[in-house]
Amino acid sequence: MATFSARFLGCKVSQTDAHDVRERLLADGHEERPDALGADVAIVNTCCVTHEAVRKSRKAATRAARTHRRVYVTGCAANLAADAFAGLPANVRVVARRSEETPEFVAGDVGALGCVQADARLDRVRAFVKIQDGCSFSCNFCVIPLVRGASRSRSADAILREVERRVAQGHREVVLTGINLGCYRDRAAGYKLPRLVREVGAVPGLARLRLSSIEVNHVDEELVDALRETPTVSRHLHVPLQSGDDDVLNDMARRYSSTTYLRRLEPLSDFNLTTDAIVGFPTETEKAFQRTLDVVNAAGVTKVHVFPYSPRPGTQTAASDPVPPQVKKSRSARLRAASDAACLARWRTKVGGDDVVLVDRPGRGYGDDYSPWLLDAPVGELVRVRGACVSEEGILAA
Numbered sequence: 137m138a139t140f141s142a143r144f145l146g147c148k149v150s151q152t153d154a155h156d157v158r159e160r161l162l163a164d165g166h167e168e169r170p171d172a173l174g175a176d177v178a179i180v181n182t183c184c185v186t187h188e189a190v191r192k193s194r195k196a197a198t199r200a201a202r203t204h205r206r207v208y209v210t211g212c213a214a215n216l217a218a219d220a221f222a223g224l225p226a227n228v229r230v231v232a233r234r235s236e237e238t239p240e241f242v243a244g245d246v247g248a249l250g251c252v253q254a255d256a257r258l259d260r261v262r263a264f265v266k267i268q269d270g271c272s273f274s275c276n277f278c279v280i281p282l283v284r285g286a287s288r289s290r291s292a293d294a295i296l297r298e299v300e301r302r303v304a305q306g307h308r309e310v311v312l313t314g315i316n317l318g319c320y321r322d323r324a325a326g327y328k329l330p331r332l333v334r335e336v337g338a339v340p341g342l343a344r345l346r347l348s349s350i351e352v353n354h355v356d357e358e359l360v361d362a363l364r365e366t367p368t369v370s371r372h373l374h375v376p377l378q379s380g381d382d383d384v385l386n387d388m389a390r391r392y393s394s395t396t397y398l399r400r401l402e403p404l405s406d407f408n409l410t411t412d413a414i415v416g417f418p419t420e421t422e423k424a425f426q427r428t429l430d431v432v433n434a435a436g437v438t439k440v441h442v443f444p445y446s447p448r449p450g451t452q453t454a455a456s457d458p459v460p461p462q463v464k465k466s467r468s469a470r471l472r473a474a475s476d477a478a479c480l481a482r483w484r485t486k487v488g489g490d491d492v493v494l495v496d497r498p499g500r501g502y503g504d505d506y507s508p509w510l511l512d513a514p515v516g517e518l519v520r521v522r523g524a525c526v527s528e529e530g531i532l533a534a
């Protein structure tokens with residue numbers, strides 16, 4: 137038996153990939169240890185969305201190499217830039233493989249003991265269930281299609297069985313996760329995302345269902361109906377904007393205009409909408425940036441995940457990065473400030489009203505629209521609350 141730790145950097149897909157390796161090692165009889173204590177084996181599932189993400193991934197691998205006998209560097213950065221890990225100690229192994237192949241490869245290398253724990257519970261109240269991987273779009277700045285390949289989907293049957301298993305393990309909330317969820321297809325069984333949402337949402341015992349992210353072009357009537365008509369679906373949707381300026385969107389090859397973005401989200405105006413935005417894209421002028429602020433405001437978006445533009449090797453815009461770092465920094469700060477103000481404004485609407493909060497860690501939880509609440513209740517419980525006031529961290533329950 138080996139002891140191991142598994143950690144991830146980056147997005148929820150990276151988290152599910154790290155968990156797949158973790159689950160596979162547990163199934164083979166190995167024992168998990170917290171990262172800080174050191175172990176025989178470390179899994180570091182990496183991210184390459186920005187230059188900074190690759191730097192942090194390398195740092196995590198270096199640190200793990202000091203406290204573990206063997207380190208497996210997996211995930212996006214391992215597939216994009218194996219040379220980013222050049223010069224690391226000899227006990228670091230870079231696994232440049234597709235996510236589907238990685239657990240098998242790592243488990244084979246670590247060595248199996250036999251199946252002793254095939255049902256590893258995820259360590260959180262919510263479970264992230266991957267339904268799709270890869271992307272067949274080709275946004276000019278994005279490295280994901282290069283490192284994750286074309287879009288492919290799991291069978292609806294496998295997903296529904298996993299959700300049933302997660303609910304049986306005690307998870308109250310499931311987040312359907314993927315790189316481009318709207319591309320979900322199980323052609324043989326006749327599923328697209330809306331049908332999957334309805335059926336996953338109806339799994340007995342599931343309290344709450346969310347989508348990790350969805351491209352605005354996939355927010356159509358069929359999906360909106362499925363979200364509205366499935367009682368377990370949380371009133372929250374994360375819809376990447378990237379820019380509010382049509383010329384920049386065109387230069388990014390994003391396939392929609394700011395008008396389309398706003399029109400498609402209109403039927404969800406009561407939802408808590410969150411987004412991603414890139415600032416400092418090569419053709420982003422001050423006026424173009426201002427339009428991003430305007431669209432964020434007009435769409436009623438609350439939380440904006442801001443990504444200062446970082447050229448990625450192998451992409452159409454790899455050679456171009458003319459916006460000075462201090463301009464990116466100042467635009468990022470302005471967009472984050474607008475996002476903070478929008479969050480506070482939404483939270484204030486909850487004061488005096490009722491909500492049902494899923495407590496996901498001591499003292500904190502999330503309401504039906506994924507707004508954060510501060511309350512005192514047992515982790516894992518769904519609690520009916522009334523808003524008393526707001527702080528910078530969330531809504532205080534009375």
Ligand code: SF4
Pocket residue numbers: 271272273274275278279280281315316351
């Ligand atoms: S939709 Fe565009 S930004 Fe998103 S993963 Fe695909 S190529 Fe990248």
